[in-house]
Amino acid sequence: LFFEDETAGARLVGxxxxxxxxxxxxxxxxxxxxxxxxQAAVIEIxxxxxxxxxxxxxxxxxxxxxxxxxxxxxxxxxxxICRFYLQxxxxxxxxxxxxxxxxPSDSYLRITEPPEFIKDISSRLGLFYxxxxxxxxxxxxxxxxxxxxxxxxxxxxxxxxxxxxEYALENYDDGLLFFYFSSxxxxxxxxxxxxxxxxxxxxxxDAKKYFNKIHKLYEKMDSVMGDILKRxxxxxxxxxxxxxxxxxxxxxxxxxxxxxENGYL
Numbered sequence: 001l002f003f004e005d006e007t008a009g010a011r012l013v014g015x016x017x018x019x020x021x022x023x024x025x026x027x028x029x030x031x032x033x034x035x036x037x038x039q040a041a042v043i044e045i046x047x048x049x050x051x052x053x054x055x056x057x058x059x060x061x062x063x064x065x066x067x068x069x070x071x072x073x074x075x076x077x078x079x080x081i082c083r084f085y086l087q088x089x090x091x092x093x094x095x096x097x098x099x100x101x102x103x104p105s106d107s108y109l110r111i112t113e114p115p116e117f118i119k120d121i122s123s124r125l126g127l128f129y130x131x132x133x134x135x136x137x138x139x140x141x142x143x144x145x146x147x148x149x150x151x152x153x154x155x156x157x158x159x160x161x162x163x164x165x166e167y168a169l170e171n172y173d174d175g176l177l178f179f180y181f182s183s184x185x186x187x188x189x190x191x192x193x194x195x196x197x198x199x200x201x202x203x204x205x206d207a208k209k210y211f212n213k214i215h216k217l218y219e220k221m222d223s224v225m226g227d228i229l230k231r232x233x234x235x236x237x238x239x240x241x242x243x244x245x246x247x248x249x250x251x252x253x254x255x256x257x258x259x260x261e262n263g264y265l
Contacts, residue, residue, distance in 0.1 A: 060127035079103035
């Protein structure tokens, strides 16, 4: 961002407008006002004003993406949601915007079957993640997040999943109920290190700290399963399953990178 008198403009890039002859993404502009002394910033976006201190996350924010239509056809509107996280005010201003999610209260994507089911959920629970990978592990692997920041974002996802599970249980009638927790998978992918002092990228202290977080996560999930068994164990067959396990991971080899660097691509 380029600040002039502590004010800067930016843009969120939304869904691709395929109604145009040359498809282009719909966008939403916003303005940021920075206060270095207060270590805070104000975000103004589509008549919404969000005040964040350094290290603070916003709630879910609704966004309206307008799709320009050809000729006399009225423009279409797509509702999306995102969250902001103010990482740093100064000397380097860093503002994280989550990947855009389809608004569960007004989804333009067919996320559930029947389609209106997601609106029923949102009417009870409010806004929540609707993307496939909700823990933003790419922001950690690409150094946008620190380990601690990723842990906070992943915990937001987990808390939402707990609320969604409770909704699913309360509204269950009969048949098969499948519920997926991504947290044990995507947190373990990023934090499964043993206390190996020879690890090429992790200190023994970091490895112990975040591997302990995985232990705590499994304890939390055990508690959730214990509650479900207590409530429904004598009424249903309950199965806990995983698609794979984990082991310590140190290095990887990218074949395409090697081929490129050696002139084969």
